[in-house]
Amino acid sequence: MKWSQLKKRIEENFAESVGGRIEVFTTAYRRQDEIARSWVVIDGKQKVSLTDVHAIWEHGAYFHEHTPTDCLTHPAVDDAKRTESNLHEVGEFSSYDFKTMCFESLSISAQDxxxxxxxxLRVIGVLHRKLGVAKAKELQNDPHPMVAYFAKFRVQAELANKQRQPTRTAQLL
Structure with missing residues (x-):
């Protein structure tokens, strides 16, 4: 599947409240040995950037330990070593991780x-249209800061969306 098709399917699965506000991108730099970068934009601002180069430089492997692959992987970042204000550590995830998890998310449920x-994968799940707001609220306390951030974003978007929509009673009048 081409990236453009995958991007479309991923973004179509986003909840209505975040749809159009979040976009996912990826690119490969062909003249640099196919090194790639993926990123996530929220309301026109880049919030997440995942590069293959940083994964190799920082961890010596492209793939995170939880990415299903036969290739060399690197261990997850210890929570005690996290930088407080970062959604993820430099090199923690690569573009390969991101694309692999996007594909994976299409074959399993939002609950999974x-x-x-x-x-x-948890980030993609928290943004999924089939995941309820109550579950998103639970994920605001996720140990990984990126999952917690996107869960908070989803909950806030749902509240804002609810306030903009007229109540059913008002519609009947």
Whole structure:
């Protein structure tokens, strides 16, 4: 499947409250040995950037330990070593991780996504249209800061969306 098709399917699965506000991107730099970068934009601002180069430089492997692969993987970042204000550590995830988890999310339910060990899969799950707001609220306390951030974003978007929509009673009048 081409990236454009995968991107479309992923974004179509986003909840109505976040749809159009979040976009996912990826690119490969062909002249640099196919090194790739993936990123997530919220309301026109880049919030997450995942590069293959940083994964190799920082961890010596492209793949996170929870990404299903036969290739060399690197261990997850210890929570005690996290930088407080970062959604993820530099090199923690690669573009390969991101694309693999996007593909994976299409073959499992939103419930299975949020139960997964891989933080990127949990992020995709928390944004999924079939995941309820109550589950998203629970994920605001996720140990991984990126999952917690996107869960908070989803809950806030749902509240804002609810306030904009007229109540059923008002519609009947």
């Amino acid at each position: 996504c949020i139960k997964a060990k891989h933080p990127l």
